[in-house]
Amino acid sequence: MNSRPAASDCYSGPAIALHWLIAVLIIGGFYLGWIMTDIPGFTPTKLRYFSWHKWIGLTVFALAVLRVLWRATHRAPTLDSATPLWQKAAAHAVHGVLYLLILAIPFSCYFYSSAAGIQVVYLGIVPLPTFIGLGRSRPRCARYTSR
Numbered sequence: 001m002n003s004r005p006a007a008s009d010c011y012s013g014p015a016i017a018l019h020w021l022i023a024v025l026i027i028g029g030f031y032l033g034w035i036m037t038d039i040p041g042f043t044p045t046k047l048r049y050f051s052w053h054k055w056i057g058l059t060v061f062a063l064a065v066l067r068v069l070w071r072a073t074h075r076a077p078t079l080d081s082a083t084p085l086w087q088k089a090a091a092h093a094v095h096g097v098l099y100l101l102i103l104a105i106p107f108s109c110y111f112y113s114s115a116a117g118i119q120v121v122y123l124g125i126v127p128l129p130t131f132i133g134l135g136r137s138r139p140r141c142a143r144y145t146s147r
């Protein structure tokens with residue numbers, strides 16, 4: 001039995017708003033991630049960009065969770081009945097992969113950041129847990145450990 005409301009012809013306002021908000025944040029966060037790593041040294045600007053990048057990524061994650069919850073409780077608009085079956089299957093598969101990526105990328109980046117031993121303080125206000133300890137910066141082979 002499916003308790004979700006019947007599908008309509010188009011997405012609702014909240015679904016469209018979430019879609020575009022997530023899209024804009026991913027593009028902005030990606031751009032920031034790209035340019036921040038090219039800034040030489042440890043300048044205040046670089047550190048600020050790193051923080052903004054992390055906050056944007058975490059906001060994407062939170063909004064993506066909301067989006068998945070919305071999708072689990074609402075039906076997506078039905079595709080045109082003339083759409084070939086393989087195209088319907090391809091559309092579902094691509095949507096599934098996109099959901100997976102918008103959750104997995106910020107999630108894995110968060111762990112990557114934790115492994116660098118840097119705690120994320122969301123919006124400079126909320127300290128977040130690190131989950132994993134500091135990663136090793138050097139290989140453990142005898143050549144290095146004996147020094």
Ligand code: HEM
Nearest residue numbers: 026029030033034037054057058060105106109110113120
């Ligand atoms: C939608 C989410 C995200 C996207 C699309 C994204 C994308 C990127 C990109 C394109 C770079 C530049 C990589 C390079 O040029 O080497 C980057 C770097 C980085 N990101 Fe993200 N990111 C996301 C979320 C996050 C989150 C949530 C965190 C941590 C809380 C994070 C932490 C980092 C760090 C620390 C770097 C620098 C890596 C380095 O020093 O080489 N990112 N990210």
